Amino acid sequence: MKITIIGTGYVGLVTGACFAEVGHTVTCVDADPKKVALLQAGGIPIYEPGLDEVVRRNVAAGRLLFTQSTGEGVANSEVIFIAVPTPPQPDGSVDMSYIESVAREVAGHLTAYRIIVDKSTVPVKTGEKVTETIKRYRKTSVDFDVVSNPEFLREGFAVEDLMKPDRVVIGVSSQRPVAAMKEIYSPFNAPIIVTDTNSAELIKHAANSFLALKISYANALSVICEAAGANVQEVTRGMGLDNRIGTRFLQASLGFGGSCFPKDLSAFIHISEELGYDFQLLKEVQRINADQMARFVKKIQDNLWVLRDKRIGVLGLAFKQNTDDVRTSPAIDLCQRLLKEGAKLRVYDPEAMEKAKALLPASDTVEYVADMDAVTDGVDALAIATEWPQFTKLDLARARKSMRTPIIFDGRNLFDPAEMEKLGFIYKSIGR
Numbered sequence: 001m002k003i004t005i006i007g008t009g010y011v012g013l014v015t016g017a018c019f020a021e022v023g024h025t026v027t028c029v030d031a032d033p034k035k036v037a038l039l040q041a042g043g044i045p046i047y048e049p050g051l052d053e054v055v056r057r058n059v060a061a062g063r064l065l066f067t068q069s070t071g072e073g074v075a076n077s078e079v080i081f082i083a084v085p086t087p088p089q090p091d092g093s094v095d096m097s098y099i100e101s102v103a104r105e106v107a108g109h110l111t112a113y114r115i116i117v118d119k120s121t122v123p124v125k126t127g128e129k130v131t132e133t134i135k136r137y138r139k140t141s142v143d144f145d146v147v148s149n150p151e152f153l154r155e156g157f158a159v160e161d162l163m164k165p166d167r168v169v170i171g172v173s174s175q176r177p178v179a180a181m182k183e184i185y186s187p188f189n190a191p192i193i194v195t196d197t198n199s200a201e202l203i204k205h206a207a208n209s210f211l212a213l214k215i216s217y218a219n220a221l222s223v224i225c226e227a228a229g230a231n232v233q234e235v236t237r238g239m240g241l242d243n244r245i246g247t248r249f250l251q252a253s254l255g256f257g258g259s260c261f262p263k264d265l266s267a268f269i270h271i272s273e274e275l276g277y278d279f280q281l282l283k284e285v286q287r288i289n290a291d292q293m294a295r296f297v298k299k300i301q302d303n304l305w306v307l308r309d310k311r312i313g314v315l316g317l318a319f320k321q322n323t324d325d326v327r328t329s330p331a332i333d334l335c336q337r338l339l340k341e342g343a344k345l346r347v348y349d350p351e352a353m354e355k356a357k358a359l360l361p362a363s364d365t366v367e368y369v370a371d372m373d374a375v376t377d378g379v380d381a382l383a384i385a386t387e388w389p390q391f392t393k394l395d396l397a398r399a400r401k402s403m404r405t406p407i408i409f410d411g412r413n414l415f416d417p418a419e420m421e422k423l424g425f426i427y428k429s430i431g432r
């Protein structure tokens, strides 16, 4: 099929590339001229494992095109996906201006029937608003359908998740677009749930909030485990092997972050409030998450006493492993808190250093190091903030010698506490 994707970011680019991979012809539109020029020149603006090959292969096959022109995108394809940002506003509600502006732009170019599919994460009833907007701004009374098709990909595993989705959710207000939507997704062999638009929109916020809740549950347990002298990893493993619970998203850490969970959680709380329900359970999820970071920083302060002029190595800047995304990254939050206390940082991340520099500029107090092992040179302590698997390969013998004082704060529980103590470290992790 011919498909257009408006918004060529983490979701739009991976979706476009994977649609092309199964044989569709995809036009990716983006408003950012630099991004479009980079993609047209064969570059990839984000780090996502396996993405570059899929993009290159499909560009070469003529199935994946990049343009800045929404008009071209609307003219090229019968199905138009929207994958633009839906960032949070200061009160926690969603900034819908990107979606609204794309709806108006698409409306202005409509000359024949089109299916407009919202893939961005949006508040329930957005489909209705997009429909109204298109009706208001279209130039002729041409037919169209608006569909909700939320995206569940995980950054770092996005290609895999797109190629083998657990399920595809399609929310419609009429039967007309269903066949085309099923045709787009049939090569992916996933269960397809066709439902009404409002339910489809709610599924996304309900799912992400539940995953955040699971993480906060593990984090709350970590507090109990520390107080009781138990090991949270043992407790969550013992729980998670129960099929009804599952082991995933049940790891204690310094807290969750990223561009989705915090914003989707606050959006869902806000949406619920507007619908007349005070979703206190989710407010508690937020509180536990905020506390978890505060507790981690306090652990560092309790051990190092005064942070002013202490040198701290930080491993990890991305919000999680396998990505260069630093949006709302707990690692960046940690660095900013340590800097505020007067610490000096040596930081390293395998993929996210360039993007991190926008939020954490290199300076007298922030030194970016090119090599993982060098992060420990001359530091008073090391903090581990992201669960990159390669961090478990840190040369500990070297670190033990190169650190001014051998103290490690592990916000991701990557090492075994007994082993670390045997190696001569003061090792503080989460819930163990």
Ligand code: NAD
Pocket (backbone or CB within 6 Å): 006, 007, 008, 009, 010, 011, 012, 029, 030, 031, 032, 035, 083, 084, 085, 086, 098, 101, 102, 119, 120, 121, 122, 151, 152, 153, 154, 155, 259, 260
């Ligand atoms: P992103 O910021 O990486 O990408 C958005 C892109 O849209 C940018 O390249 C931007 O230049 C472009 N854009 C903005 N306005 C535009 C316009 N008017 N016309 C054309 N392009 C425009 O964002 P993202 O992470 O891909 O997220 C997009 C949506 O998908 C959000 O609603 C997000 O919540 C949701 N989502 C994200 C993830 C994720 O892991 N990143 C997962 C599932 C759902």
